[in-house]
Each structure stands twice: as C-alpha cells, then as structure tokens.
Amino acid sequence: MRPIQSANHDPTATEPHLVDITLREVVELVRIDLPADQMEPLLERGLLPGCQLCPVRQSPSGDPIVMVDGTLLAIRHEVARCLCVRRPGSNGA
Amino acid sequence: MPPPLSDPNYQPTAGDAVLPADRTNAAITPIVALVGPPNSGKSTLFNQLTGLRQKVANYPGVTVEKHIGTARLPDQRALQLVDLPGTNGFAARSMDERVTRDVLEGRVQGLRAPDALVLIVDSTRLETQLMLVEPTLKLGIPTLLVLNMADELEQRGGAVRDDDLAEHLGVRVVRTNARNGDGLDQVRDFLIGVADRGLLPPRTCPALSNIVTGTPLPMVDQFTERRRRIQEIGRASGFVLPRGSELTERLDGLFLHRIWGPLIFLAVVVLVFQSIFTWAVPLMDGVQILVAGSGAWMAERLPESWIRALLIDGVWAGVGSVVVFLPQILVLFLFLGLLEDSGYMARAAVIADRTMYRVGLQGRAFLPLLSGYACAIPAILAARTVEDERDRLATIFVTPFMTCSARLPVYALLIAAFIPERRLVGPFLGTRAATLLGLYILGALTAIATAAVLRRTLLRGQRDSFFMELPPYRIPSVRSIGLRLYDRSRIFLRRAGTIILAVAIILWFLTQVPQSGGAPPSIDDSFIGRMGQIIEPVIRPLGFDWTIGVGLISALAAREVIIGTLGTLYQVEDPTQGSLQLQDALRNHLDLGAAVGLLVFFAFALQCTSTIAVMRRETAGWKWPVLQFGYMLTLAYGFALFANWLI
Structure with missing residues (x-):
C-alpha cells in the first residue's frame, strides 16, 4: 500500500499519532495508514493529509471525537492509531 | 482568480453511459435531481417543493432510496x-450511494437521466461539502448550488460571498433555510428556467466513476488537488468558517460524558418505556371509551341479524381491540422523532459503538438497528448505508429481533393482563414498564449475539473502520414531529381498516359455519375451531390452546393482527362479556407460564410476511429469508417452551 502523506512530509521524523494528542490541541494530518477502501471515506469527509485536526472530546468508551473543517467526526481508537499527525512548529512543518 | 470549475468542454471517456433515446420526447416533463452530502437537507427541500412527506431527521443516512415527486410551479407547469x-463522493461503495450514482448517470430503468441538478450543501461545512461540486459539474447538467442552513452559518459568525462563489464555480448559487422555507422562491426560479428550457438534447452522459478515478493521479492526490482548488475558491469568495455550535458543545459535554453519557442514555430509554405505560394510558382509556361507546350505540340500533353479529362481534371487536393501542404507538414515535430530529441518535450510536465493535458490526449499523424499533422494513433498507456487504447482510439478518412497533400492542396487552403494576424504582419505573423494557432488551441482546456468531462464521470478515459525523443539535420542529405522528396514525389505522378488518370478517364467517338448523355452531365445532384443533398439538407444549394458534397464524399478515383475531374469537365465544374485555378472556385461556411463553414467542418469531419479502429483495434471493425464518422460529419455539416449563 502506498503511504499517504502531505507534500512536506519528512520520512525520517517520528510523528505522533492522533491518539497521542491531548484534547483541544490543533494538529496537521500527515499520513493515513489504512487500506485504500477504508481510507477513501475519510478523504471524502475532509480528513486529508495537510488538513487541521482537533480532538475536542472523547466518547464514553474513550474513542476520539475530532473537529475537521467545522464537522464533528467520531472515530474509533483503532483508526486514530492510523492517523499520523504533526504538531504546529515541529520538524518539517 | 481561479478559473470556473464547470467545464463545458468536458469530454466523456470510455464507459460513459449513453442516455436513452426517449430523452427527446418533448411531452415528458423535465426531471430535476436533488443531490448532496448526507444530512444537508435534501429531503426537507424535496418535501417543501413537492408537498410530500418523505422522512427527514437530524442524522446522516435517512434517505436510502430515490423518491420521485411532482413540483408544481406557480404557472401550474409540473416538474x-x-x-x-x-x-x-461518487465511488458508490454502499448500496444507497449506488442508487444516487445510477440515477445521475441515467442507468435506472424507466427514469431518464436528470435534465437539471439541485446540489444542496450544508453551508456551515462548506469546504468539505463543496468537494462534491467538481464531479457533479463534470456531468455537464445545468446545476443550481443551494447553500442550505445559511441562517446557521451567519448566526455562528461564518460568511461567504454567494456572487463570487457562483462566478468561480460557474453555477448559480442561492442560499436557503429549507426547514422554514427561506430562499425557496429562488430555487423555484431555477426550476422555472428548467421548465422553460425543457429537456436536455440527446447526448452521452459521463460515468461518474470515470470522473473520480479515471485520471492518472493516485486517489489521495486527486482528493488533495480537488481540496486545494476548493480552498482557493473559498478564499476568493471570502469564506469564513463558522464557530462551533455552543449548544452542541455544551450538550455533548453532557451526553458524551464518560459517566453521565451512558447514564443519560439509560434514563432516556427508561423514560420512553415508562411513558408508554403512563402517558399513553389516559389517551388509551379515551379511545377505549369511544370504541366501546360506538359499539354499544350500534348494538342498540341495529336489529338482531347476522349483519349485526358480524359488525359487533366480528368487525368492531376485532378492529376495535387493536385501535385502542394507537396512543402507545404514538408515544413511542413521539420519542423516536424527538431523538432523531434533535441529533441525539447519532450520539447514541457513538455510545453503543464499542459494543458494536466487539460484536463485529460497523457502528454505522446501529442507526438502521435503532430504526428497527419503528419497523423492520425501513430498517432493512437503511442497512444500505453499511458499506461492507457482509456487515450489511449481518445487519439485515438481526434487524427483525429489534422490537418493532407492531409487537408493542401485543406486549402491552399481555403485560397488562398478566403483570400486576407495582413500583420498582419509585415513580420512575414500574413492573409493567420493566417487563416491556426487558422484552426490548431480550430482542436487542439476541440481535447482538446473533450478529457476533454470524460475523465469526457465515459472514466472517475484517472489522471495518468506523466514523460517524455528529450533526449539530437542533430543536425539533413541532410541525415535523406532528406530521410524523399524523402519518403514523394513518398507517396504523389504514392497517386496522384493511388487513385487520379483512381478517376479522373472514374469521367471523369461519366461526359461523357449519350451521345446524339455522343456528351457528359452538366455537369449538366451527370451521375455525376445527382448523385450530388441527394445529393445537404443535403448540400445546407451549401452553397455548387453538385460539392462540389461530392468532399466531393470522399474525403472519401483521403481528398485531393476533389481537384482532383474539378479539373476534373471544367475543363470538362469549358475546355477553362486553367485548374489549380481552384481558379477562386471555386470562381464561392462558396461565402465567404460557403468557410469558407467548411474549417470548413474539420477541423472537419472524411473523411478518412484508419483512420476509423485503429481505428477499435486499439480499437478492431466498437463502437469507428462509434461514432467518427458520432460525427465529426455532428460537421462538424453544424459548417459549422453556418459559412455560420454568414458570
């Protein structure tokens, strides 16, 4: 599978994943490590490399709820682990 | 300044659909399709323009079929x-998305490709929603872009300049608030233009799948490129992203709270069930007085004859005994409507998602399953939103375990007859509501267990990723809820006036023959009695006599028919007891163990021919419906036997 990443991605840097991000922290999506068929619906909803993400709360079971382009999106923990993100101002940003 | 997105020189490539030749027939009215992302307000706009009442609610995936209606213009022309x-997007991964793609490409038999499109987007989420504009415009069909929920965009400090957006996209742009009808005149102006122009000339229609994936760029680059162009247009049109909704923020803090969230979820469920047995009771008493009064009035005025017996003992006892349950059905639908329209339903799906994950179902399957509380048929159709085919089949298979509203009158009758009312948790939960809740939980747990087994055996597959858009909370409109209750009453009463009426008349005649010396036989010697006694040995172990057996068979037409059937049978059996005393009559025919057995039988058995027919259609064959009918009947018989033995 071809890794999906934003144009200014530095492959040597170790990026955190969405699950590592504290609530209310705005980060940039770098890469989605999911098979194409599972990734496409996310892309259609604006979860694209380069977009800004902000985890706004957790569901009662601990899954993240993120704000993307004005939309609240509830995603499973397992998916959040596949979303590589970058904090603003970090290496390569 | 970016060039306009609409491209009149777009050249379709191989695989594009050729539109049917009948497009040139000028006598045919033009077709306008409403297209857009889920939950953007298409059906609300459709209802406003056509005067129809397609279901609308505040969560994505409510509409899963195409619906056709006529919009009458001010000059009486029709579209x-x-x-x-x-x-x-147009990748059409799920069945409902395939419906949209096929209509737009003109691949649906008996429906020409549209002559114009109305593309409706939620203006508070403009940039993501506009991702759909580019492939839509590539179809080369005249398009109107509707920025819906424009009032919300402004209230939350967002902005966009419509004229600039129109110029950059190359389409006409209007803003509406479809819920209250603001801006509809501008949509009608567009429709007048479509009517003036008439049908599009014959041409080839580009295949949407080609537009999306036919370019040499890898998928993600296509999306990022498209996104870049949209953002550029957004900037040039002065788009300002609105602030998050404060109401949504506050309510989510409560409803999705780690502790309060599940507790509130539970409280909502308990409230619904308790209300069915408390709020509905005065209304039910009212309906019962009305039905009993009208029956007595008729009985006094009609001369003694077989027609009087048919009307009083057959029709009135049969239909009347079902009609009294209308208020309980309406209370259930009132709550379902409030939960759906407010946006809470999507949160409930999130709360339940972990359970769904463990079972192996998509969280998305939760919404179709929940709509199964109203009726299994739209719920099975709603499973079209589930993308993975194995997931969809598993969802369809377990949907009939969810307690549909046709079971409610049967449960309510048996519970009222056999379960004495006592308080369990103060005034909040009584024994009757708790029994009803228990039956709903029994259905839901069986659905979950069955799904878990299926996903590990017949429908083994990988667990799909789940995500769910959470719409902002909205205050449900009184009109929308009122119309829904009105429609539900009509459906219920129509069923009472058709199926239940027909069954009551046929049953009554079967209780009157063979006559000896001009007098009807005793009910045990009548045709229906003899037929019932043939099947009695099969159901005797469950504690059921032949009248219940006849009821169970008649319930195959629709579950609540059993009430009408028993109403007629017991009235004929003992016309002196003043009908509608069904509960007393039931206590003469069933002991507690058998009554619990009957409740359990109804919780499990697939007694609904319409559900079986829809399953056959949605699974394209008899395999799944036959398997499901056998499985559910085995469970029903087995557990009813167990209940009768235990109690």
Missing part, C-alpha cells in the same frame, strides 16, 4: 423532482 440518498 419531476428526484430526491436521492446523500453521498460524499
């Missing part, structure tokens, strides 16, 4: 409007 399932 055909097609309301389509929402879609975020």
Whole structure:
C-alpha cells in the first residue's frame, strides 16, 4: 500500500499519532495508514493529509471525537492509531 | 482568480453511459435531481417543493432510496423532482450511494437521466461539502448550488460571498433555510428556467466513476488537488468558517460524558418505556371509551341479524381491540422523532459503538438497528448505508429481533393482563414498564449475539473502520414531529381498516359455519375451531390452546393482527362479556407460564410476511429469508417452551 502523506512530509521524523494528542490541541494530518477502501471515506469527509485536526472530546468508551473543517467526526481508537499527525512548529512543518 | 470549475468542454471517456433515446420526447416533463452530502437537507427541500412527506431527521443516512415527486410551479407547469440518498463522493461503495450514482448517470430503468441538478450543501461545512461540486459539474447538467442552513452559518459568525462563489464555480448559487422555507422562491426560479428550457438534447452522459478515478493521479492526490482548488475558491469568495455550535458543545459535554453519557442514555430509554405505560394510558382509556361507546350505540340500533353479529362481534371487536393501542404507538414515535430530529441518535450510536465493535458490526449499523424499533422494513433498507456487504447482510439478518412497533400492542396487552403494576424504582419505573423494557432488551441482546456468531462464521470478515459525523443539535420542529405522528396514525389505522378488518370478517364467517338448523355452531365445532384443533398439538407444549394458534397464524399478515383475531374469537365465544374485555378472556385461556411463553414467542418469531419479502429483495434471493425464518422460529419455539416449563 502506498503511504499517504502531505507534500512536506519528512520520512525520517517520528510523528505522533492522533491518539497521542491531548484534547483541544490543533494538529496537521500527515499520513493515513489504512487500506485504500477504508481510507477513501475519510478523504471524502475532509480528513486529508495537510488538513487541521482537533480532538475536542472523547466518547464514553474513550474513542476520539475530532473537529475537521467545522464537522464533528467520531472515530474509533483503532483508526486514530492510523492517523499520523504533526504538531504546529515541529520538524518539517 | 481561479478559473470556473464547470467545464463545458468536458469530454466523456470510455464507459460513459449513453442516455436513452426517449430523452427527446418533448411531452415528458423535465426531471430535476436533488443531490448532496448526507444530512444537508435534501429531503426537507424535496418535501417543501413537492408537498410530500418523505422522512427527514437530524442524522446522516435517512434517505436510502430515490423518491420521485411532482413540483408544481406557480404557472401550474409540473416538474419531476428526484430526491436521492446523500453521498460524499461518487465511488458508490454502499448500496444507497449506488442508487444516487445510477440515477445521475441515467442507468435506472424507466427514469431518464436528470435534465437539471439541485446540489444542496450544508453551508456551515462548506469546504468539505463543496468537494462534491467538481464531479457533479463534470456531468455537464445545468446545476443550481443551494447553500442550505445559511441562517446557521451567519448566526455562528461564518460568511461567504454567494456572487463570487457562483462566478468561480460557474453555477448559480442561492442560499436557503429549507426547514422554514427561506430562499425557496429562488430555487423555484431555477426550476422555472428548467421548465422553460425543457429537456436536455440527446447526448452521452459521463460515468461518474470515470470522473473520480479515471485520471492518472493516485486517489489521495486527486482528493488533495480537488481540496486545494476548493480552498482557493473559498478564499476568493471570502469564506469564513463558522464557530462551533455552543449548544452542541455544551450538550455533548453532557451526553458524551464518560459517566453521565451512558447514564443519560439509560434514563432516556427508561423514560420512553415508562411513558408508554403512563402517558399513553389516559389517551388509551379515551379511545377505549369511544370504541366501546360506538359499539354499544350500534348494538342498540341495529336489529338482531347476522349483519349485526358480524359488525359487533366480528368487525368492531376485532378492529376495535387493536385501535385502542394507537396512543402507545404514538408515544413511542413521539420519542423516536424527538431523538432523531434533535441529533441525539447519532450520539447514541457513538455510545453503543464499542459494543458494536466487539460484536463485529460497523457502528454505522446501529442507526438502521435503532430504526428497527419503528419497523423492520425501513430498517432493512437503511442497512444500505453499511458499506461492507457482509456487515450489511449481518445487519439485515438481526434487524427483525429489534422490537418493532407492531409487537408493542401485543406486549402491552399481555403485560397488562398478566403483570400486576407495582413500583420498582419509585415513580420512575414500574413492573409493567420493566417487563416491556426487558422484552426490548431480550430482542436487542439476541440481535447482538446473533450478529457476533454470524460475523465469526457465515459472514466472517475484517472489522471495518468506523466514523460517524455528529450533526449539530437542533430543536425539533413541532410541525415535523406532528406530521410524523399524523402519518403514523394513518398507517396504523389504514392497517386496522384493511388487513385487520379483512381478517376479522373472514374469521367471523369461519366461526359461523357449519350451521345446524339455522343456528351457528359452538366455537369449538366451527370451521375455525376445527382448523385450530388441527394445529393445537404443535403448540400445546407451549401452553397455548387453538385460539392462540389461530392468532399466531393470522399474525403472519401483521403481528398485531393476533389481537384482532383474539378479539373476534373471544367475543363470538362469549358475546355477553362486553367485548374489549380481552384481558379477562386471555386470562381464561392462558396461565402465567404460557403468557410469558407467548411474549417470548413474539420477541423472537419472524411473523411478518412484508419483512420476509423485503429481505428477499435486499439480499437478492431466498437463502437469507428462509434461514432467518427458520432460525427465529426455532428460537421462538424453544424459548417459549422453556418459559412455560420454568414458570
């Protein structure tokens, strides 16, 4: 599978994943490590490399709820682990 | 300044659909399709323009079929409007998205490709929603872009300049608030233009799948490129992203709270069930007085004859005994409507998602399953939103375990007859509501267990990723809820006036023959009695006599028919007891163990021919419906036997 990443991605840097991000922290999506068929619906909803993400709360079971382009999106923990993100101002940003 | 997105020189490539030749027939009215992302307000706009009442609610995936209606223009000309399932793209992974793609490409038999499109987007989420504009415009069909929920955009400090957006996209742009009808005149102006122009000339229609994936760029680059162009247009049109909704923020803090969230979820469920047995009771008493009064009035005025017996003992006892349950059905639908329209349903799906994950179902399957509380048929159709085919089949298979509203009158009758009312948790939960809740939980747990087994055996597959858009909370409109209750009453009463009436008349005649010396036989010697006694040995172990057996068979037409059937049978059996005393009559025919057995039988058995027919259609064959009918009947018989033995 071809890794999906934003144009200014530095492959040597170790990026955190969405699950590592504290609530209310705005980060940039770098890469989605999911098979194409599972990734496409996310892309259609604006979860694209380069977009800004902000985890706004957790569901009662601990899954993240993120704000993307004005939309609240509830995603499973397992998916959040596949979303590589970058904090603003970090290496390569 | 970016060039306009609409491209009149777009050249379709191989695989594009050729539109049917009948497009040139000028006598045919133009077709306008409503297209857009899920939950952007297409069906609300469709209802406003056609005067129809397609179901609308505040969560994505409500519309899963195409609906066709006529929009009448001020000058009385007519247009055909097609309301389509929402879609975020044209990859058509799920069945509902395939419906949209096929209509747009003109691949649906008996329906020409549209002559114009109304693309409706939620203006508070403009940039993501506009991702759909580019492939839509590439179809080369005249398009109107509707920025819906424009009032919300402004209230939350967002902005966009419509004229600039129109110029950059190359389409006409209007803003509306479809819920209250603001801006509809501008949509009608567009429709007048479509009517003036008439049908599009014959041409080839580009295949949407080619537009999306036919370019040499890898998928993600296509999306990022498209996104870049949209953002550029957004900037040039002065788009300002609105602030998050404060109401949504506050309510989510409560409803999705780690502790309060599940507790509130539980409280909501308990409230619904307790209300069915408390709020509905005065209304039910009212209906009962009305039915009993009208029956007595008729009985006094009609001369003694077989017609009087048919009307009083057959029709009135049969239909009347079902009609009294209308208030309980309406209380259930009132709550379902409030939960759906407010936006809470999507949160409930999130709360339940972990359970769904463990079972192996998509969280998305939760919404179709929940709509199964109203009726299994739309719920099975709603499973079209589930993308993975194995997931969809598993969802369809377990949906009939969810307690549909046709079971409610049967449960309510048996519970009222056999379970004495006592308080369990103060005034909040009584024994009757708790029993009803228990039956709903029994259905839901069986659905979950069955799904878990299926996903590990017959429908083994990988667990899909789940995500769910959480719409902002909205205050449900009184009109929308009122119309829904009105429609539900009509459906219920129509069923009472058709199926239940027909069964009551046929049953009554079967209780009157063979006559000896001009007098009807005793009910045990009548045709229906003899037929019932043939099946009695099969159900005797469950504690059921032949009258219940006849009721169970008649319930195959629709579950609540059993009430009408028993109403007629017991009235004929003992006309002196003043009908509608069904509960007393039931206590003479069933002991507690058998009554619990009957409740359990109804919780499990697939007694609904319409559900079986829809399953056959949605699974394209008899395999799944036959398997499901056998499985559910085995469970029903087995557990009813167990209950009768235990109690």
